Amino acid sequence: MSTSTRPGLSPTIVELGVRSVFGRRRGVLLFVLPLVLVGLAILVRALVGVDEDAAEGTLYGLGLVVVVPLVSLLGTTGVLAPEIDDGSIAYLLSKPISRHTIVLSKLTVATGASVVFGTLPMLLAGFVLMPGDPRFVLGFALAALLAGVTYCVVFALASMLNRHAVVIGLIYVLVWEGLLGGLLSGVRWLSVTQWAAAVGGRIVDPDATQDLSLGYALVATVVVLVGGTWWAGRRLRSFNIAGEE
Amino acid sequence: MSTIRLDHVSRWYRNVVAVNDVSMTLGPGVTGLLGPNGAGKSTLIAMMSGFLAPSAGTVTLDGDPLWRNQEIYRKVGLVPEREALFDYLTGLRFVLVNAELQGLPDPGAAAQRAIAMVEMADAQDRAIATYSKGMRQRIKMAASLVHDPSVLLLDEPFNGMDPRQRMHLMQLLRTMGAEGRTVLFSSHILEEVEQVARQVEVMVAGRHAASGDFGAIRRLMTDRPNRFVLRSADDRKLAGVLLTDPSVRGVRLRAEGGIELEASDFGRFSEVLPRLARDHGVRLLEVSPTDESLESVFSYLVAR
Structure with a gap:
């Protein structure tokens, strides 16, 4: 139990967060998305066999670009948005707890969901598609882990800044990462998915030339993780809750 | 504390x-x-x-x-x-x-x-x-x-x-x-x-x-002026009688019938009205406050 004002984790808030994510209807989507990914991996493997291009297309195009960010979006907004929307966050905020503790505890739940429903299915789909190439599988799993956690921070901050975080998150994932990320090469500088892919790509094939340098990808990821978490806590500290008027 | x-x-x-x-x-x-x-x-x-x-x-x-x-x-x-x-x-x-x-x-x-x-x-x-x-x-x-x-x-x-x-x-x-x-x-x-x-x-x-x-x-x-609309068997007579009491600040006969009245002392007016009506044989049909809404009470307080 976190009672001091020093940032830490609060088991109580973590427990509430878990119940909030899975206690709602959209929690079901968290189970559906990884099933789609693994199901498609099985289908590709059955139709194409072991093929690196097909595996990469599936794990990147469906896994990293669609499933991982959506799982993070569902996890993060499930743990934050409902309480902000209905005002019940007042019960958390009216306590002598560091606002960073609230953010860290909620992010723990969201990143946990991202690992279980994003990273692990990517690992499984990787083994289905490329059973004989552990570097390939681990590279994509690491990319999924990094992207998932970073997205959680991005969407947590979005939930604090705007009441329509789910819609904004969906547009960001589908338009920026999904559509523009494939069309415009400049998007890579501001794309969480492509940063994570650059890091994972080093493990898949250390000698391959990458569009993004490993250094840039790592620094950008760390800046978003640390800066976003700090900003979200700070934002919660100045969170205005007006009454009904 | x-x-x-x-x-x-x-x-x-x-x-x-x-x-x-x-x-x-x-x-x-x-x-x-x-x-x-x-x-x-x-x-x-x-x-x-x-x-x-x-x-x-x-x-x-x-x-x-x-x-x-x-x-x-x-x-x-x-x-x-x-x-x-x-x-x-x-x-x-x-x-x-x-x-x-x-x-x-x-x-x-x-x-x-x-x-x-x-x-x-x-x-x-x-x-x-x-x-x-x-x-x-x-x-x-x-x-x-x-x-x-x-x-x-x-x-x-x-x-x-x-x-x-x-x-x-x-x-x-x-x-x-x-x-x-x-x-x-x-x-x-x-x-x-x-x-x-x-x-x-x-x-x-x-x-x-x-x-x-x-x-x-x-x-x-309660000390604020209160406005009422009264209807009675004889509005003109009742208006005249009420105007003699100090709790009533003004009366007006309405074209459509009835009396518009402003009372300056609500407590006294509420006692005096039925008594005067009875004493002068005027049957009261309706007494309704026209500005009893809370907003009017509050705006009176602000205006003070």
């Missing part, structure tokens, strides 16, 4: 002023924050709860600022107006969660004590989703009392309660006040405030319109 002090506090949202230069001091005992809907009561309570920054002025609790100061929540208990609770929890778990987040040494015992205080022990193991409005209000009270706060802030706590639940909550608030806690509750209903609060602060259109014990506020409100 705790004191909340507001010093020239204003709050505006872009170009809309919700609270306008309010200064008040709230000490131990029950204080009622009275005012019509939209008067700025919730905004004021949000600032006293540390949930909203004043645009100008300061809000302090025992000298410490309330904004961005989470330590104040060791002393403050809050009952928000909004209904939303963690519906998937049982009443007991909800109160326990609040005790744990307060960092109490024995959250279980504190939760049981708070639940007993609001008489919710029988329903504590049911999910909050199954609670009635009154039960929700009581479990919210238990959650806000779990750490034995010296300040209790309640935003429209009587909304939607049935008379029995209302009585029970009133008794609870009186007890809290008698124990030396600083209790503030908002309401737009005169009678609610009258029954619980000794001290009343009146808000109208964002301004602090009046302040005092209930008797003083009540007098301010």
Whole structure:
């Protein structure tokens, strides 16, 4: 139990967060998305066999670009948005707890969901598609882990800044990462998915030339993780809750 | 014993002023924050709860600022107006969660004590989703009392309660006040405030319109000129008779029938009217106040 004002984790808030994510209807989507990914991996493997291009297309195009960010979006907004929307966050905020503790505890739940429903299915789909190439599988799993956690921070901050975080998150994932990320090469500088892919790509094939340098990808990821978490806590500290008027 | 002090506090949202230069001091005992809907009561309570920054002025609790100061929540208990609770929890778990987040040494015992205080022990193991409005209000009270706060802030706590639940909550608030806690509750209903609060602060259109014990506020409100429409068997005769009494400031015969009347002393007028009508053999058919709405009472106070 976190009672001091020093940032830490609060088991109580973590427990509430878990119940909030899975206690709602959209929690079901968290189970559906990884099933789609693994199901498609099985289908590709059955139709194409072991093929690196097909595996990469599936794990990147469906896994990293669609499933991982959506799982993070569902996890993060499930743990934050409902309480902000209905005002019940007042019960958390009216306590002598560091606002960073609230953010860290909620992010723990969201990143946990991202690992279980994003990273692990990517690992499984990787083994289905490329059973004989552990570097390939681990590279994509690491990319999924990094992207998932970073997205959680991005969407947590979005939930604090705007009441329509789910819609904004969906547009960001589908338009920026999904559509523009494939069309415009400049998007890579501001794309969480492509940063994570650059890091994972080093493990898949250390000698391959990458569009993004490993250094840039790592620094950008760390800046978003640390800066976003700090900003979200700070934002919660100045969170205005007006009454009904 | 705790004191909340507001010093020239204003709050505006872009170009809309919700609270306008309010200064008040709230000490131990029950204080009622009275005012019509939209008067700025919730905004004021949000600032006293540390949930909203004043645009100008300061809000302090025992000298410490309330904004961005989470330590104040060791002393403050809050009952928000909004209904939303963690519906998937049982009443007991909800109160326990609040005790744990307060960092109490024995959250279980504190939760049981708070639940007993609001008489919710029988329903504590049911999910909050199954609670009635009154039960929700009581479990919210238990959650806000779990750490034995010296300040209790309640935003429209009587909304939607049935008379029995209302009585029970009133008794609870009186007890809290008698124990030396600083209790503030908002309401737009005169009678609610009258029954619980000794001290009343009146808000109208964002301004602090009046302040005092209930008797003083009540007098301010009943001494104002009252307007009525009367219909009788003989309007002209009744109008003439009424004008002879000092409690009546003016009368006018309406073209469509009936009398428009302004009384300057409501208490006396209400005694005199039936007597004069009877003495002069005029049958009264209808007496209806034309400006009894709370808003007109409040705007009278502001205009003073």
